[in-house]
Amino acid sequence: MKIEIKKPTLSALQEDKEAVIGPWKMIWIRLRENKMALTGLIIMGVIIFISVFAPFLTPYDPYQYDFGITFQAPSMKHWLGTDEMGRDYLTRILYGGRISMQVGLFSVTVAIGLGALIGGISGYYGGWIDNILMRVGEVISSLPFMPFAITISAVLGARVKEEHKLYLIMIIIGTLSWPGLARLIRGQILSLREQEFMQAATALGISDRKKIVKHLLPNTYGYLIVNATLGMAGAIMSESALSFLGLGVAPPVPTWGNLILYARDMYTLMYRPWLWVPPGICIFLAVLSINLIGDALRDAVDPKSNR
Amino acid sequence: MGKNLIEVKGLKTYFYTKKGVIKAVDGVDFAIQSGKTLGIVGESGCGKSITSMSIMGLVPAPHGKIEGGEIFFEDRDLLKLSEEEMRKIRGNDISMIFQEPMTSLNPVFTIGDQITEVLILHQKLDKAQATKKAMDMLTLVGIARAEKIVKEYPHQLSGGMRQRVMIAMALSCMPKLLIADEPTTALDVTIQAQILELMNGLKERLDTAIMLITHDLGVIAEMADHVVVMYAGKVVEDASVEELFENPKHPYTLGLLNSKPNMSVEKDRLENIPGVVPNPIQLPEGCYFHPRCKYATDKCRQAQPELKEYTSGHKVSCFMVHKEV
Numbered sequence: 001m002k003i004e005i006k007k008p009t010l011s012a013l014q015e016d017k018e019a020v021i022g023p024w025k026m027i028w029i030r031l032r033e034n035k036m037a038l039t040g041l042i043i044m045g046v047i048i049f050i051s052v053f054a055p056f057l058t059p060y061d062p063y064q065y066d067f068g069i070t071f072q073a074p075s076m077k078h079w080l081g082t083d084e085m086g087r088d089y090l091t092r093i094l095y096g097g098r099i100s101m102q103v104g105l106f107s108v109t110v111a112i113g114l115g116a117l118i119g120g121i122s123g124y125y126g127g128w129i130d131n132i133l134m135r136v137g138e139v140i141s142s143l144p145f146m147p148f149a150i151t152i153s154a155v156l157g158a159r160v161k162e163e164h165k166l167y168l169i170m171i172i173i174g175t176l177s178w179p180g181l182a183r184l185i186r187g188q189i190l191s192l193r194e195q196e197f198m199q200a201a202t203a204l205g206i207s208d209r210k211k212i213v214k215h216l217l218p219n220t221y222g223y224l225i226v227n228a229t230l231g232m233a234g235a236i237m238s239e240s241a242l243s244f245l246g247l248g249v250a251p252p253v254p255t256w257g258n259l260i261l262y263a264r265d266m267y268t269l270m271y272r273p274w275l276w277v278p279p280g281i282c283i284f285l286a287v288l289s290i291n292l293i294g295d296a297l298r299d300a301v302d303p304k305s306n307r
Numbered sequence: 308m309g310k311n312l313i314e315v316k317g318l319k320t321y322f323y324t325k326k327g328v329i330k331a332v333d334g335v336d337f338a339i340q341s342g343k344t345l346g347i348v349g350e351s352g353c354g355k356s357i358t359s360m361s362i363m364g365l366v367p368a369p370h371g372k373i374e375g376g377e378i379f380f381e382d383r384d385l386l387k388l389s390e391e392e393m394r395k396i397r398g399n400d401i402s403m404i405f406q407e408p409m410t411s412l413n414p415v416f417t418i419g420d421q422i423t424e425v426l427i428l429h430q431k432l433d434k435a436q437a438t439k440k441a442m443d444m445l446t447l448v449g450i451a452r453a454e455k456i457v458k459e460y461p462h463q464l465s466g467g468m469r470q471r472v473m474i475a476m477a478l479s480c481m482p483k484l485l486i487a488d489e490p491t492t493a494l495d496v497t498i499q500a501q502i503l504e505l506m507n508g509l510k511e512r513l514d515t516a517i518m519l520i521t522h523d524l525g526v527i528a529e530m531a532d533h534v535v536v537m538y539a540g541k542v543v544e545d546a547s548v549e550e551l552f553e554n555p556k557h558p559y560t561l562g563l564l565n566s567k568p569n570m571s572v573e574k575d576r577l578e579n580i581p582g583v584v585p586n587p588i589q590l591p592e593g594c595y596f597h598p599r600c601k602y603a604t605d606k607c608r609q610a611q612p613e614l615k616e617y618t619s620g621h622k623v624s625c626f627m628v629h630k631e632v
Contacts, residue, residue: 127369196410203363203405204398204425204476214424218415 027222030300037300040292043285051097060088062095063252074274081274083262093278096254100236100286103170103255107235110174112228115181116220120212122182123189134186137179145176146241153247166249169242173235181227188220222301229294233287240283256283311338311379312516313362313484318376320354320361327588331357333540334376336614339533341483342510344517346531346548348524348563352584354540355520356406359486362518363403364393380484399429402477403486407493408470412461418445419457422476429480444475448505467498474502478509485510486518491526503530524567528552536560539585539595542614546621556623558600594626602627 031037050057066086074081080089118137122130152172160168192198193216201215217224236256242248243257244264251258256279262268263276320332332354339345347355360366361373364385378385380401385393405411412421422444423437432440438457445453448471461469470490477485487506491499503526510517519530527534527548534551536544536559544557555561562580582599585591594612597603606626614624623629 196405196407197413199365200403200405200411200473201413202365202397203403205394205396205429206398206424207394215413219413221415 027297027300031296034296034299036292037296040289040296043289044293047097047282047286047289048101050094051101054091054094054098058088058091058094060091062087062091062254064088071272073272080278081272083275089274089278092254092259093256093282096256096259096279097282097286099166099249099253099255100239100257100283103166103173103239103249104232104236104286106167106170107173107177107239108228108232110171111177111181111231111235112224114175114178115227116185116217116224118178119182119185120189120217123186124193124208124212124216126190130186134183137182140176141179143176145238149173149176149238149242150245150247153242157247162250163253166253169239169248173238177231177234181224181231184223184227185217185220188223189216192216192219226294226298226301229290229297233290233294236283236286236290256286310340312341312381313518314338314377314379315358315362316377316379318358318361318378319374320357320366320371321374322371324370324588329587330540330590331371331587332361335535335537335540335542337535337542337545339484339516339518341516342514343532344507344510344519344530346527346534347518347520347537348522348527348534349537350522350584352587353537355522355537356488358537359403359488359518359520362486363397363401364388364390395429398425398477398482399480400482401484401486402480402482403488404470404473404477404490406489408466408473409493411473412469414461417458417460418464418472422457422472422479425476426479440479441475444479445472447509448472448475448478449501450475467494467502470494470498470502471505474505474509478513478515481513482515484516484518486520488520489522490519491523492521499526506530524563536563539587539590541595541624542622543596543625544621544623545614546623550618550621554621556617556621556628557596557625558602558627559596562599594624 031041064087066082069078069082069086070084072078072082072086078088078090080093083089083092118133122133149172153169156168156172157165189212198211198215201211206215239248239255240257240260243255244260246258246261248257249255251261259279260276260283262272263280268275315335315337318332318335319330322329322331335354335358337345337347347358349355357366357371360371362378362380362385366373373386376386380396385396388396412418419438419441422441423432423434426432426437426440427434430437430440441457442453445456450456450468450471456464456468456472461472464472470493474490485506490506491502494502506517507530509515517530519526521527531548533547534545535542536551536557538559544551544555544560546554551560552564555564559580562578565578566580568577580599585595585598591598591608593609594600594603594607597607600607604626610626612624612626612629614622615629617623617628
C-alpha cells in the first residue's frame with residue numbers, strides 16, 4: 001500500500017490561519033453578537049461621520065452671522081432654524097459635535113495615559129513610590145469633581161485666551177479623572193508582576209520601562225478600553241455641564257454643551273425649542289451609544305462572561 | 308582542564324523575614340566549563356533555585372539579599388556589575404529556562420513576538436531578520452510548522468510545546484551559559500526525554516555550558532558531567548557524575564541514590580531518608596543533616612563538617628568520610 005503524504009495546499013494553510021484567533025478578533029466576534037453594542041456602534045458611527053465631514057455636509061459657515069434672519073424657526077432653507085445672530089443652527093450642531101467629540105477623545109486620552117502610566121509605575125515598583133502616587137490619586141478623587149472643575153476653570157479660565165479654553169477644559173477633565181483607573185491598573189499590575197512570565201522577562205534582560213509598557217500594560221488592555229469608552233461618555237457630559245454653566249468652551253466656538261445654554265433663557269425655553277432640543281438629543285445619543293459600546297466591551301473583554 | 312566559564316565562590320544568599328534570617332544559600336562553591344553540564348541535585352527547599360536566581364541577579368528584593376561571595380563569569384564578578392550591565396548579560400550571555408512552562412510566557416503576545424523581542428534587544432536584528440531567526444530556532448527545537456506557531460498565542464500550545472518555545476527563546480541569542488531550573492518537571496516522561504536530548508544536542512552544537520537543576524537523579528545520570536549535591540543551602544558533595552554514582556560518600560547522597568527504584572534488586576518498599584529538610588530558620592546545631600543521618604555521632608551534633616577533597620575532583624563534607632582518610 002502506498003501512503004500518500006499530503007503537501008499542505010495554499011487553501012489549507014489559509015484555513016489553518018483562521019484557527020488562530022487573536023484576542024482582538026475574539027473581542028470583535030463577541031461584540032458583533034451583541035445587538036445593543038451594534039446599535040451603539042451604528043449611532044457612534046453616524047456621529048463620528050457627521051463630525052468629521054461636517055464641512056462637506058452643510059453649505060453654511062458656523063460663524064457666519066446674518067442679523068436679517070435671527071431666530072427663524074426650522075424651514076427648508078435652515079433645517080433647524082437660526083439662532084440669535086442668524087447663524088444656521090444645524091451647521092452649529094454639526095461643528096459642535098466635532099468639538100464635543102474632540103473634547104471627549106482628548107480628555108479620555110489624557111486620563112487613560114495618566115492612569116495607565118501612574119497605575120503601572122505604582123504597581124510595578126510598589127513601596128514608597130506606590131504610596132505617594134496612590135495618596136495623590138486619593139486626594140484628587142476625594143475632591144468633588146464638578147465644583148473643583150468649575151473652580152479651576154474659573155480661576156485659570158481668566159488667564160487663558162478664549163480660543164484656548166477648549167484645551168484647558170480637555171486638560172482639566174483629563175487630569176481629574178485618572179485616579180480611579182490608576183487604582184484599577186495598579187491592582188492588576190500587582191498580581192501580574194508576580195507571574196512567572198515577568199521573571200522570565202527579567203531573565204531575558206528586558207528593562208523596567210519595557211517591562212511595564214510592553215509586558216504588563218498590554219495585559220490590562222481590556223480594562224483600559226472599557227474605561228476609555230465609558231470615560232469618554234463621562235467627559236462629554238462634563239464638558240456639556242461646564243459649558244452650560246459658561247465655564248467651559250466659550251462661544252462663539254460651538255459645542256453641544258454651550259448650545260444648550262439657550263435653554264437658560266425662559267423665552268427660548270418656552271417658544272424656541274429648536275435651539276435646545278437638538279443639542280440635548282445629540283448629547284443623549286452620543287452618551288447612550290458610548291455606554292452601550294462600553295458595556296458590551298466589558299462583557300466581551302471579560303473571559304468569564306458567557307454571553 | 309579547560310578554563311572555567313563561570314565560577315561561584317562562597318555564595319551566600321539570605322532572606323530576611325519577620326521570623327528570622329533564612330540562609331537559603333550559605334557558602335556555595337562550584338564551577339562550570341564551556342560545553343559541560345553541571346547538575347545540581349537536592350530536595351525541595353535546599354537552595355537550588357535560589358542559587359540560579361543569584362547568578363541571574365533575580366533574587367527577589369527587598370527580602371532577599373546576596374550577602375557574600377563572588378560569581379565570576381568570564382572573569383567578571385557578576386555581583387559587582389550595575390543593573391544596566393547585568394541586563395546586557397541576561398538573556399544574551401546567560402539565559403534561563405524556568406520550571407513552569409505553562410506560565411512563563413506572556414499570555415497576550417504571540418510566540419513570534421516573544422522570541423523576536425529578545426533578538427531585537429540583544430542581537431540588534433531588524434524585525435524581518437528576527438522573525439526568520441525565531442522560526443529557525445523553533446525548527447531547531449523540533450517544532451514543525453514554525454511559520455504557523457510564531458503567530459499563535461501561548462494558550463494554544465501544549466506544555467511540551469511551550470517548554471520548547473522557552474528553550475528556543477533561551478537559546479536564541481546563543482548564550483554561553485544556560486540555566487535550566489527543573490526544565491522537565493512539569494512535562495510528561497516522553498516529552499522529558501525529547502527535551503533532554505534536545506538540550507544535549509544543542510550543547511554540543513553551540514558549546515553552551517548548562518547548569519541543570521533537578522531532583523531527578525535519572526536526568527542527572529543522563530545529562531550531567533559533574534554533580535553538586537546541595538542540602539540546606541550548602542554543598543555536601545561535589546563529584547564527577549561517574550564518581551558520584553559509583554562511589555557516593557555523603558550519607559545524604561547515599562540516601563538519595565537508595566531512594567531510587569532499582570530493577571536488579573527485589574524490594575518491597577523503597578528506602579527513604581527519614582524526616583524532612585530542616586526549617587531554614589532553626590537549623591540544627593552542627594552538621595545540618597545529622598537529625599536524619601543514621602551514622603550521626605556526637606561530633607556531628609556539635610561541629611559543622613567542611614567541604615574537603617576526598618579524592619581528586621571529589622569533595623565531601625562529612626566527618627565520617629574524612630576520618631577514614
